[in-house]
Amino acid sequence: MAKNPADPPRSSPLDPADWSAFRREARALLDQSIDRLEHAGDGPVWQPMPDRVQASLAIPSPVEPTPVERLRHELVESILPYATGNTHPRFWGWVHGTGTAGGMLAEMASAAINANCGGRNHGAIELERIVVGWACSWFGLPASAGGLLVSGSSMANLYGIAIARHHKAGHDIRAKGNAGVPLVAYASKEGHLSVSKAFELIGLGREALRTIPTDAGLRMDLTALKTAIAADRSAGRKPFCVIASAGTVNSGVFDDLAGLADLCAAEGLWLHVDGAFGAMVALAPELAPLVAGIERADSITFDYHKWLHVPYDAGCILVRDQALQIDVFGGRPDYLAASGGLASGEPWPSDLGIELSRSFRALKVWWTLREQGTRRLGEAIARNCAQARLLESLLRCHDIIEIAAPVSLNIVCCRYRPPGLDDAALDDLNARIVVAIQESGVAVPSTCRIAGRLCIRVCITNHRSRDDDFALLIDAILSAGKRAFSQITAA
C-alpha cells in the first residue's frame, strides 16, 4: 500500500479542479492588482461604497461553491474601488502607510507558505529573528535585546506595559494578578489612546495611568512628572513605568527621551517608548537626533506598516532584555513541548506574547527592507517632512488659513478662518470642509482638535505624494471653505 510520496497526481476537493484555469485567473488578478498600484493616483482618493454594491455583497452565508472567475470579478468591481485610499498620492488622513508593489509579492508568497508563526523550528521563525535583530540595531539596543512582530502599536504598547508591570510589581503577577498593589504609570496628555486601552485591559484601569501636562513644545513636562511620581509615592502608590511618545499622533512631537531615561534610571522606573511612526526617523540621518536617548529605553513600540510602507499589518515590540519578555509570556503545555525535530527552536514566538497563531509578517518586512534598503526608506521619511514644511509655507500665503500648531515633523494642522464666525461655527465649518474634500475624491485630510479647536489635519506618511499634490489640496480647501461658509451663513 506504501507508495512513492512524490507520486502525482493528488487532488483535494478544496484545491482547484483545473490548475491551468486557476493559473489564468490568478494571473488576471495579479495584473489587475498591479494595475491598481501602477495607477495609484488615478481616480478618487476615496469614495463610499454605494448601497447597491453593499446590498450585492450582503448575501446569506454561502453554502455552495462559486467559480474563481466570478469571485475575481466581484472583487475587482465591488471591493477594490471602495478602499480607504491610502495607496493614493493624496491620502493624508491619519497615520497610514502607502504600501508598496513589492510588499504585495511578499504577501502572495506568504499565503502560499501559509506558515503559523506561533512557534516551532522553520524558516519563517528564523526570518522573524533576523528582522527583529535589524530593528534592534536601528535603535542601538544591546545584544540582550529581542522582540516580537505584532499587528501594530496598540499590541506593542500592551506588551511593553505588561512586561514593565511584571518586573516592577514585586510579586508573581502571572499567578496572583495585580493583587491590589496600587501600580501607577505616566504618559503625557498627548499620549496615544492605545496606552490607556492597555491599562484598561490589563486590569489596572485607566486611572492608574497618570496624565502629565506638556510644556510649550507639547513635550512631557519633566518637572511635572517628577512631582507626580513623588506625590504617588507619598500616597502609598507604586510607580512602575513612564510611557514616552516618539512622534505624538496629533502633531508629531518627540518627548525628551534622554531626559526621561535619566529620570527613569534615578526613579527605578521602566521606560517604554511609543514610537509608532515617529521612531522611524532613526533611519533618516538628519532627523535621527529627535530620538536621541531611545537606545536607553527598556521597550520600544514601532510600526513597519506606517512610515516603512510594509503592507498592513506589521508592528513590533522591542525589549532591551528579551529574557524579561520570556518571564512574562513563556512556558508551554505538554502538547507543545520540544523534543527535537519540528518542535524545537527556543524560544518560540508564543513565549514572547499571547498569540499561538500568528501570520508570517516577517516575510513582508524582510522583503520591503531588502528591496528598498534603509537609506531609501529614510529619504522618503525626510521628504515627507520637507513636504510638510512646503505645505506650511504655501498655506501661509493665504490669510484666511491659520496654521494651528507648529510644524515639527510631517503633520500640518490648519484652520480655515473667515472673519465673523465664533469658535463653534469655525469648528463646524472646518469639519464640513474636511468631509467635502474627502467626498470630492480630490484628497483625504482628517480632523483633529488643537487647544480644543477643530482643525484640518494633513499627516504626510505617503511615498507617492509629489509637491504639486499639495497645491491641489490648497485649492480644494479654499473652494470647499467658500462653499461651506455660504451654507453656514445662509442657514
Add this chain to the structure above:
Amino acid sequence: MAKNPADPPRSSPLDPADWSAFRREARALLDQSIDRLEHAGDGPVWQPMPDRVQASLAIPSPVEPTPVERLRHELVESILPYATGNTHPRFWGWVHGTGTAGGMLAEMASAAINANCGGRNHGAIELERIVVGWACSWFGLPASAGGLLVSGSSMANLYGIAIARHHKAGHDIRAKGNAGVPLVAYASKEGHLSVSKAFELIGLGREALRTIPTDAGLRMDLTALKTAIAADRSAGRKPFCVIASAGTVNSGVFDDLAGLADLCAAEGLWLHVDGAFGAMVALAPELAPLVAGIERADSITFDYHKWLHVPYDAGCILVRDQALQIDVFGGRPDYLAASGGLASGEPWPSDLGIELSRSFRALKVWWTLREQGTRRLGEAIARNCAQARLLESLLRCHDIIEIAAPVSLNIVCCRYRPPGLDDAALDDLNARIVVAIQESGVAVPSTCRIAGRLCIRVCITNHRSRDDDFALLIDAILSAGKRAFSQITAA
C-alpha cells in the same frame, strides 16, 4: 499649478522604476507559488533550515536596495523550502490548517488594497461585518450578536474573558481596574493554555482560573463545577465566567454545552465557548450535534485558519450582545472622531477590541467561504474525522501499538509499546519516533501526554490527506520504532 488628478505618469522612489519588468517578476513568483500548492505532496513534509542557508539570510540590516529578481530567487531557494509543512498532505502536527490556492489570491489582492481595518468607512469594514454575520448564523446567535476578526483563538479568548469580566465585576473595570474584587472563573483541566495566559495578562492571575476535573469522557465535570462555584462564593469570591471547550486540543472532546448553559443561567455566569477548531463541526451536519447548546453562549471563539483552511492568520470572537463588546472597548479620541465622510461608519472595529491597526482578514475569509461554500468545507471536516477512525482501525492491527485515548473526533493518540520497557523508557522511545518521522520528511505527527504518558499524536485538519497517506504513516512508525528500540536497548 492644479493638474488633472488622473494625469500619468507618476513615480515614487519606492515604486518599481520599470513596471513591465516588475510584472514579469511578479508573474514568475506567482507561478512558483502556485507550483508549490499544485505539488503540495512532493518532497519532504518538513526539513530544517540548513546552517548555510540561515547564515546567508542573517546579514546586517540592509542599507541599499536589492533587485526584485534577486529577492525572488532568495525567497524561492532559501525560504520556501523550509516551511512548517502544513500545506503537505501528511502534515498532522498540532491543529494547523492546510490553506488553499484561492486564499493566496485573496491575500495578494488584500496587499494591493493595503487597507487598515481599524476603522473608518470603506469596503473592507463592510466585508468584515458581512463575514462576521455569516459566522453568527452558523451558531444560531440572535440579531443582537456581533464580533471581530482577530489573529486567532488566543486573542479571541482574551477578548471573551475581558468582556465577561467587565459585565460581571459590578464596578467600572475600565477606570478602576480589577480593584481588588476577587473575581474567579472556571475551565476544565483540558482547557487551552491561551485561557490561563489571558488571565495572566488581564491582571486577575492564573490562580483566578479554577481548574475543574473531567469525567471519564474528558468533559468538564458539572457536579465538580457546581461544588467549586459554591465553595468560591462561600469564601467571599466572585465567580464570573465558565470557559467551555468545543474540541479540546489534546483529544478533541466537547464539553456539555447545553448543560453548561443551564448551569451558567442558574448561577448568573458568563458562558464563553472556546471552539478554536472544534466549533467548525457546526458546518458538518453529522457532527453538528456535538456543539448543541452553543447557541446559548455569551461569547464564542473560533478560527478560520484551522479547519476552514483560510490562510494564516484569521480567528474570530463572537459576542451574543455586541453592545456589551462596545462597552468594554469603545470610545475614540478627537483625532478619530467621525464627522461624516471617510471617518464615519459606526461602530469601528477599534471599538470592538484594542487594535487600531488591523489587516484586511475579511477578504480571505470572504473569498474562501464564497469559493468553497460551507457544504464542501463541512464535508472536508467530516472526512478528516472518518480518516481518524480509519487510522485507529489500521493501528489496531498492530499489537505493538496502543491507542492511548478514545478517538472521538479527528485526533488519534497512540503509543509504540514493545515489551520490556518501563514508562519512562517508553516516553523516550515515542519522543524519538516522532522526531525521527519528522526528520525523515515522510510525515509530521506531534507528541502529547495522555495520563502523564508521552504519545504520538496525529491531528487531522488537512484537506489534502488521502487514505493511503495514513498507511505510509504506520509504516514510518513501525520502522522508526524498531530503530529507536535498538538504540535504547543498545545504550
